[in-house]
Amino acid sequence: MITLTSDFGTPYPAAMKGVVLQRTDAKLVDVGHDFPRHDVRTAAFWLRETLPYFPPATHLVVVDPGVGTDRDALVVRAGEHTLVGPDNGVLLPVARRLAGEDDFEPRDDIESGNGLETFLIDEQRLEPVEPTTGTAPVVPAGSADRGPASTTFHGRDVFAPAAAAVHEGDPDRLESLAVLEPTDDFVDLALPEATVDEDGCAVGEVLVVDDFGNVITNVPGSYLESRDQIIANDDRLPVGDTFADVPTGDRLATVGSHGYVELDVNQGRGDEAFDLEVGDRVDLESAPATD
Secondary structure, eight states: OEEEEESOOSSHHHHHHHHHHHHOOOOEEEEESOSOTTOHHHHHHHHHHHGGGSOSOEEEEEOOTTTTSSOOEEEEEETTEEEEEESSSTTHHHHHHHTTOTTOOOOSOOOGGGTEEEEEEOGGGSOOOOOSSSOOOOOOOOOTTTTTOOSSOHIIIIIHHHHHHHHHSOTTOGGGSTTEEEOSOOOOOOOOOOEEOTTSOEEEEEEEEOTTOOEEEEEEGGGGTTOSEEEETTEEEEBOSSGGGSOTTOEEEEEOTTSEEEEEETTBOHHHHHTOOTTOEEEEEEOOOOO
């Protein structure tokens, strides 16, 4: 199986699939191609929360605002999974979870002994991408050290062929693939963590807002245990186990499926009701009892 994730929308993912299918008969599964454009951190969060539900697979990820620059192309082996994508940090949070190392601290030396291995893709060694019929498009030939890929579509010309090569190779001996070179020099990314003090005050931020408008914070869901109400950014809110614990259109705090505190609206948009967006600060505290 090869999964595909990008911020491409349509039709660009189809070209990536075409390249993969030229080279392998892998089953292709779309994770999504409507991630926020150029938003590496949001993509990293959703990958971390989604890919662990897959059986062992090769995961092709292209959220790549640095396409065509000197950023590297990376492969990460994480447990029984392999991730292929740009070296901008997008692969690291999910790689740690897939390897069972969610508490792994960001650092610059991931070694094979801890379930994670990192490799650079040698773009010069990749088999050039060409259409199966007709003629190849006229694109710049690329630089001498980065191969013949288009400078604007590495999803098709670099990452798709690399994912096919990884899928067809021995997952336990990636270093044997001619297109890969072991490395311990890569861009890391860790999602921010909230702080909770002894007085029960939590300071966090909005990690993501989903398509329903649910505001997913980085405050652990355990914060809501034994609390019937909280104060969120100066607003008193009920704490509910389900959206239906409050009337339609009312606000609440709850624990989402990702295990974090969410600020939501029953059948409405929490981001609008709380006037919050990704990266905004969130302050939570216990609500004093009322008469």
